[in-house]
Amino acid sequence: MDGLSQFLNAILAIGLSADIVTVFWATLLGIVVGMIPGLTATLGVALVTTLTFSMEQNTAILVLICVYIGAIYGGGRTAILLNIPGTPANAASALDGFPLAKQGRAGEAMAVATTGSFLGSMIGMMGLAVLAPWLAEFALDFTSFEFFWLAVFGVVLCGQLTAMDDPLKGWIAGFFGLLVALVGQESLHAYSRYTYGFTSLEAGFGLLPVLVGAFGCAEVFSVMRSEATQLVRARMGNVIGAAFSSLSYARTWVRSGVIGTFMGVVPGVGEDMGAWVSYAAAKRASKTPDEFGNGSVDGLLAAETGNNAAVPGALIPVLTLAIPGSAPAAVLLAAMVIHGLRPGPLIMITQPDFFYSVVAIVFWATCAMLVLGLALTRPLLWVLKVRREWLIGIIFVLCAVGSFAIAGRLFDVWVMILFGLIGFVMRETGFPVAPMILGVVLGPILDANFRRSLSLSRGDPVDFVTRPISAVIAALVLLMIVLALPPVRRGIARMMAQRHG
Amino acid sequence: MSIHRTDLCAGLVVSTIGIAALAGALAMPTFADRNGDPLTAPGITPGIISGVIAVLGIVLLLRAMAGRGPRDVPVETWPPGAALRTVFTIVTALIYGVVLFGQVPFLPATAGFVFVFTLGAELMHPGRSRSIVALCLWAALLAGVSALAIQYLFTDLFLVRLPG
Known part of the structure; x- marks a missing residue:
């Protein structure tokens, strides 16, 4: 009950102050960012982070969460009308959204996407409010052994889930990210690793320049590499009526909301997998699975509910373990640290007010998304008419200025470009970028906890797997690796085929 | 099965990075001469991580030479221009x-x-x-x-x- 009253107080505090205006403009900004092909949620949150330096702590986090939620929602519009996901999280939405638009049901598709995103985000918010305090309390028992295994678990799982057909490349990306994070002065002996005399490397690679490079700059190169897009003729129809009718798919949005929230909690996986897994589950449960991919309302609703539910889900490990649930959440985590906040297991003891204000921000951003999404259906179409040739140059300038603004160092601009090139080459050669970013975030956690654990156990590796929680996480890591081995996968596929005749 | 050229190049780059980083980690001091705990030496974590990268890179290299692994790599399907x-x-x-x-x-x-x-x-x-x-x-x-x-x-x- 104490938590509920704190949550209601936080809702009133935002709703009855000037912050509510900030909620609306920041969510609208996020929607516009998400709608523009080439501007992902990660890039949007990273660029806006550089604009929040002079803001008050709580206002800055409010702006960033609103942009995050708005961008994941806005990307659905692009998926429906251009057949190009505005953000990677909306790829599954294009499968049914674009066929619906081609059938002249674009207005209905956008209404369904809006309702789905709203409901998904609300389910995710409830998950955040219930699970985060529990997880934070549970994590109070974690020692260096558990944090070490958690970092390994995050990289291995993210590597596997973001490269389902080729986990080897996902793991390489994840471990490469860990290695990148180790560049610079380490914390125990102040020894400079892999700096080769470059003083600029002493502090290591900044997280935000790396993120802006790997997602923003690489996106600039990828967008220019691909062919120009064609906007489908959009017939609006009765948007509000369609929004209400999608409420009848109760099973789909409840299932997708729960799946999306869970996928958000898994380190580094986030919205993309939230959408894909929800979509696959809806197809499996549907009585008309053949409609999926040909303009299924059920499919679009599942994808949009799943990706937006993953946003609050991704905030759960950020707030309680300081481990990001997705790439935009990694930027948000960095922004929280920049603004002097300390996410982690102690958050419910040291900053319970901040935790409940985050839940309230999610609530208001979700409401703003619903209102703006339904009220501005037609005006927002203008955003899609902006040509990429006019935008990409300006986006690159924002990436450069944003990277520079963090510490006023030209070196950060070069780091941004370097990781832009690395991210672009990785994408083009089939390596997922998300595990690398998670590796960069988890590297310092893994390094410090691994060496602390080695020292505590006097070098005995048995101690790493004899504590109950460590043993469970270690077993999960081993299981994931074994299940990804090609002979094991082939054996499982053979067994499944025999079982189904 | 023909050699997977993109993965072959990627495998070469990854294994080279892994081996080079491993050599760098092995050259890092242990601070044992200053009564430092060798188990907290700065090269331990990078050594293990770069070792894993080198092994994964070699696996990718061998897989590419055997012509195995997924082939739908974006760089091989670039549109005109x-x-x-x-x-x-x-x-x-x-x-x-x-x-x-x-x-x-x-x-x-x-x-x-x-x-x-x-x-x-x-x-x-x-x-x-x-x-x-x-x-x-x-x-x-x-x-x-x-x-x-x-x-x-x-x-x-x-x-x-x-x-x-």
Whole structure:
């Protein structure tokens, strides 16, 4: 009950102050960012982070969460009308959204996407409010052994889930990210690793320049590499009526909301997998699975509910373990640290007010998304008419200025470009970028906890797997690796085929 | 099965990075001479991580040589004109980010970059309908307005000092 009253107080505090205006403009900004092909949620949150330096702590986090939620929602519009996901999280939405638009049901598709995103985000918010305090309390028992295994678990799982057909490349990306994070002065002996005399490397690679490079700059190169897009003729129809009718798919949005929230909690996986897994589950449960991919309302609703539910889900490990649930959440985590906040297991003891204000921000951003999404259906179409040739140059300038603004160092601009090139080459050669970013975030956690654990156990590796929680996480890591081995996968596929005749 | 060339190159690069980083980690001091705990030596974590990268890189290399693994890699299916657009984007981005940014005053550097980029990207667009004069005028307007707007946004509203 104490938590509920704190949550209601936080809702009133935002709703009855000037912050509510900030909620609306920041969510609208996020929607516009998400709608523009080439501007992902990660890039949007990273660029806006550089604009929040002079803001008050709580206002800055409010702006960033609103942009995050708005961008994941806005990307659905692009998926429906251009057949190009505005953000990677909306790829599954294009499968049914674009066929619906081609059938002249674009207005209905956008209404369904809006309702789905709203409901998904609300389910995710409830998950955040219930699970985060529990997880934070549970994590109070974690020692260096558990944090070490958690970092390994995050990289291995993210590597596997973001490269389902080729986990080897996902793991390489994840471990490469860990290695990148180790560049610079380490914390125990102040020894400079892999700096080769470059003083600029002493502090290591900044997280935000790396993120802006790997997602923003690489996106600039990828967008220019691909062919120009064609906007489908959009017939609006009765948007509000369609929004209400999608409420009848109760099973789909409840299932997708729960799946999306869970996928958000898994380190580094986030919205993309939230959408894909929800979509696959809806197809499996549907009585008309053949409609999926040909303009299924059920499919679009599942994808949009799943990706937006993953946003609050991704905030759960950020707030309680300081481990990001997705790439935009990694930027948000960095922004929280920049603004002097300390996410982690102690958050419910040291900053319970901040935790409940985050839940309230999610609530208001979700409401703003619903209102703006339904009220501005037609005006927002203008955003899609902006040509990429006019935008990409300006986006690159924002990436450069944003990277520079963090510490006023030209070196950060070069780091941004370097990781832009690395991210672009990785994408083009089939390596997922998300595990690398998670590796960069988890590297310092893994390094410090691994060496602390080695020292505590006097070098005995048995101690790493004899504590109950460590043993469970270690077993999960081993299981994931074994299940990804090609002979094991082939054996499982053979067994499944025999079982189904 | 033919050799998977993209994965072969990737495997070579990854295993080289892994081996080089492992050599770097092995060369790091243990601080045992200063009574430091060798189990907290700075090279331990990078050594293990780079070792894992080297092994994974070699596995990728062997898999590529055996012609196994997924083959739908984006770089092998580039649409027409993609190479020219990509090279143009990377070269202009490098000139702006490495040469101009910080060395030349922000306004002319940014306006010049946006002008050249917009004009070049439009000229490479196969569905271009405007004349070159109209494109130049539009690119100049966009360049001037965007450079001024970005400078105002960062320096006046968000109090960030811009370089150059």
